[in-house]
Amino acid sequence: MKPQNFHLVSHALCPYVQRSIITLKEKSIYYTRTDIDLANKPGWFEKKSPLGKVPVLIVDDNRALFESSVICEYLDEETADSLHPTDSFEKAHHRALIELGSAILNNISNLYSAKDKVSFQNFHTEIQRKFQFIEKELSGIPFFSGYKFHLIDAVYGPIFRYFEVFDSFTELNTFAHLPKCDLWRKALSQRKSVQQAVSEDYSALLIQFLINRDSYISQLIPPESR
Ligand SMILES: N[C@@H](CCC(=O)N[C@@H](CS)C(=O)NCC(=O)O)C(=O)O
Structure with missing residues (x-):
């Protein structure tokens, strides 16, 4: 890799930022x-980010990239030992499931914004439906394709992290009948890059965020967690 200076414009809770950080850490950048x-x-941020979203990667102080998938692929291509499979179909398959991961993140946002129990349950059913599809696609242990950690793992680590917090005060049991997804999420939660992608107060910050949402999920948070 040419000597380059990387600066990530971020937010403490953003799962798209986390996947960029996991990639940076996995590639020791x-x-x-x-x-x-x-x-x-x-x-200054609005000038760099036409969509107004984090993450933005600033390269050598003057060039900027937005969109987390693009950032992760760029970092991967700039460095040795790709975190994508070499086989074209496998690579395309990983990319397709990365897109599905972004759709799950939209469903999670709908879930924590839902104002009533019925819409909350409907969004959860939709999330489970997507994970049922993933359960059939999972070919490896401990990670998506086996022992090697790929970009797809960097995408799903932050998704599963939401459920660690949700499980601390709900009965959602999202992965109760999804044994492969359950093993995958446990393996990802042990991975250093995934752990280090957030600060130690992540759970407390997320709970505060959920309380402020003033939605159905806010009411489920017990007084002792407030
Ligand atoms: N497709 C974008 C999504 C990024 C995104 O939604 N970021 C959120 C925070 S998690 C954001 O910056 N939201 C601010 C806004 O929409 O105004 C990506 O993959 O980078």
């Missing part, structure tokens, strides 16, 4: 980071 307030975006 040095980077610096600035967290921004998404409710009060700085002017």
Whole structure:
């Protein structure tokens, strides 16, 4: 890799930021980071990010990339030992399931924003339906395709992290009948890069975020967690 200076514009809870950080860590790439307030975006950020979303990767202080999948693939291509499969179909398959991961993140956002129990349960059913599909696609242990960690693993680590927090105060049991997904999520939760993609107060920050949402899930959070 040519000597380059990487700076990630971030947010403490963002799962798309986390997948970029996991990729940086898996590839041992040095980077610096600035967290921004998404409710009060700085002017310099708006100039770099046409969609107004994090993550943004600033390369050598003057070039910027947005969209987490693009950032992860760029970092992967800039460094040796690709985190994508070499076989074209396998690579395309991983990319397709990465897209599915982004759709699951949209469903999770719908889930925690749902105002009533019925829509909350409907969104959860939709999430489980997608994981039932993934359960059939999972070919490896401990990670998606076996022992090697891939970009697809970097995408699903932050998705599963939501359920660790949800499981601490709900009866959702999302993976109760999905044994392969359950093993996969446990393996990802043990991976250093996945653990280090968030700060130690992640769960507390997420719970506070969910309380502030003032939605159905906010009511499920017990007083002792507030
Ligand atoms: N497709 C984008 C999604 C990124 C995204 O949704 N980021 C959220 C935070 S997790 C954001 O910046 N939201 C601010 C906004 O939409 O105003 C990616 O993969 O990078």
